Amino acid sequence: MKKAKNYETLFRSMAKEWKWMFGYIKRYKYILVLYIILGLFASAMSLGASVASKYLIDAVVQHSRSELTKYVCLAVGLAVFQCVFQALSSWLTSVVSSRVNNEIRQEIYSHIISAEWEDIGAFHSGDLLNRLEGDASTVSSGVIGFVPSVFTRSAQFFGSFAIVFYYDKTMAFLALMSAPFLFFSSRFLLKTIRKYNRKSRELNGKILSYSEESMQNLQTVKAFDLTKQYAENFRTLLEEYRKTRLAYDKFSILTTLCLSLLGMVVSYSCYGWGIYRLWQGAISFGTMTMFLQISGSLTSSFRALASLAPTAVSTATAAGRIMEVTCFDEENDADRERAVEILEESSKTGVELVFDDVSFSYRDSETPVLNEVSLCAKPGETIALVGPSGEGKTTVLKLILGIVKPSRGRIYLKAESGNTIDVSDSTRRFCSYVPQDVNVFSGTVAENLRLVCPDADDNQLIDALKAADLADYILSLPDGLNSVVEENGANFSQGQLQRLAIARALLKDSMILIMDETTSALDIDTEARVLKNIMIADPARICIITTHRKSMLKYCDRIYKINSDGKMAENL
Numbered sequence: 001m002k003k004a005k006n007y008e009t010l011f012r013s014m015a016k017e018w019k020w021m022f023g024y025i026k027r028y029k030y031i032l033v034l035y036i037i038l039g040l041f042a043s044a045m046s047l048g049a050s051v052a053s054k055y056l057i058d059a060v061v062q063h064s065r066s067e068l069t070k071y072v073c074l075a076v077g078l079a080v081f082q083c084v085f086q087a088l089s090s091w092l093t094s095v096v097s098s099r100v101n102n103e104i105r106q107e108i109y110s111h112i113i114s115a116e117w118e119d120i121g122a123f124h125s126g127d128l129l130n131r132l133e134g135d136a137s138t139v140s141s142g143v144i145g146f147v148p149s150v151f152t153r154s155a156q157f158f159g160s161f162a163i164v165f166y167y168d169k170t171m172a173f174l175a176l177m178s179a180p181f182l183f184f185s186s187r188f189l190l191k192t193i194r195k196y197n198r199k200s201r202e203l204n205g206k207i208l209s210y211s212e213e214s215m216q217n218l219q220t221v222k223a224f225d226l227t228k229q230y231a232e233n234f235r236t237l238l239e240e241y242r243k244t245r246l247a248y249d250k251f252s253i254l255t256t257l258c259l260s261l262l263g264m265v266v267s268y269s270c271y272g273w274g275i276y277r278l279w280q281g282a283i284s285f286g287t288m289t290m291f292l293q294i295s296g297s298l299t300s301s302f303r304a305l306a307s308l309a310p311t312a313v314s315t316a317t318a319a320g321r322i323m324e325v326t327c328f329d330e331e332n333d334a335d336r337e338r339a340v341e342i343l344e345e346s347s348k349t350g351v352e353l354v355f356d357d358v359s360f361s362y363r364d365s366e367t368p369v370l371n372e373v374s375l376c377a378k379p380g381e382t383i384a385l386v387g388p389s390g391e392g393k394t395t396v397l398k399l400i401l402g403i404v405k406p407s408r409g410r411i412y413l414k415a416e417s418g419n420t421i422d423v424s425d426s427t428r429r430f431c432s433y434v435p436q437d438v439n440v441f442s443g444t445v446a447e448n449l450r451l452v453c454p455d456a457d458d459n460q461l462i463d464a465l466k467a468a469d470l471a472d473y474i475l476s477l478p479d480g481l482n483s484v485v486e487e488n489g490a491n492f493s494q495g496q497l498q499r500l501a502i503a504r505a506l507l508k509d510s511m512i513l514i515m516d517e518t519t520s521a522l523d524i525d526t527e528a529r530v531l532k533n534i535m536i537a538d539p540a541r542i543c544i545i546t547t548h549r550k551s552m553l554k555y556c557d558r559i560y561k562i563n564s565d566g567k568m569a570e571n572l
Contacts, residue, residue: 035144039151046078053075056075126213139319156297167290174270189309210233346511351430353411354412354414356411357409370566379541382535382545383556384560385561391566393562400431413427432452434515435516445485450507461507466533499526527551
């Protein structure tokens, strides 16, 4: 009973995954129909060539020149047409497969980066990349190849069976001797294939995650003399993956061996029956030749249909893994129009930022990070958030950015006219952000800055760099603004990276500037110059900073301390 339920669950899951994939299949229905038609024609030509060979050989045996010429031309013509249709099918597959693969990857990528932060944050970036690359490729191959193969292989099978059945019913049933075995073993085969597919894909995701993370933190790995340990850990992961693949290959080889032996029994049975019928004089040499060709085609097409099962399982497994990261609600900029309206009317006067009795807990924690927090930041004010590490300062910034949503209470922006808008992904256009862990991208200094303002000219870039006290250094480099920023900014100091991130945030010229421990690598004098430049640049801008440095607090209008119980109190 339990096994029956397990199989029922398996088939329901696969049905759900294939239903999801049919959303992609529908988009290419006309191309797939054309692909199927070409495949059906190729199968028909192949079967026609086998039938033509019967009459060709019979004509040879009977020394009939007219018949011989006719069937030679027919056999050659069918063979040529078969090659042409196969070539067209291959060309069509080549043209479409890359397009489908790109579109699926694009949609998966869009889903991932647009998903709610707490939803997608549960997955490691390496695992996400594995789904984006490996699983997407498997699904795109299934979309293009699987459905047409079902039609063409089925047509070849039923066509072969019909021809053999027409000439000799006994041989037709001999050719299907393997069918009961495949039918009764299908459940076990599907379940086992799915198990190995899922496990190998998960392990491959772990390998990618581990390698990506270690490469990103290579300096730390070397500094703590962990290179041998990391190499050994990576070897262990690879060995686990190898064992899983070997177990699957062993299962596949044994399955193939059983099918091959069964196919051999079927083939020799058909061959023996054909010889017996030929011995009796019941069939001609031409018919015997056709039987051998068609029965071989019948057996091979039946096995090809059976082999589509692993493909279906593998494709469904990949689809299921993609569905896991694309089923979440997406940020959709729903309040865009209202946000733009308030942004335009407040361009000179700025906005207020209000927390009204806000509480927040992460999904995997029952303890609230913030508990009934209220604050109001007016245009031109600089607000400092202080408190021990891990007590909620960065969470407040995530709430302001609309990355996470309050469990209770309201966070909103208020214009001078009294118009308000609740904070969401739509209100990020009001904000600039300098993260605690400085994020720069491979490219040039100019490209990093223009991420937030693509139309900015060089003078605007230089002004932003001046405000961040970095212009003199950048312009002293041989390539100036076009100087290359290596991966993770490896060719810049931490202080220079912080100022580059500040310049990028200032270039956006937003009403709210959020800075998360972003002057920790600066000396006191540089910190003072940067903060003064920020305040002078836009008197209506709200600055929200988190810091452990007392030197920053003298520049703040108000200071809020977040306590261990999630409460917030203003330090007077």
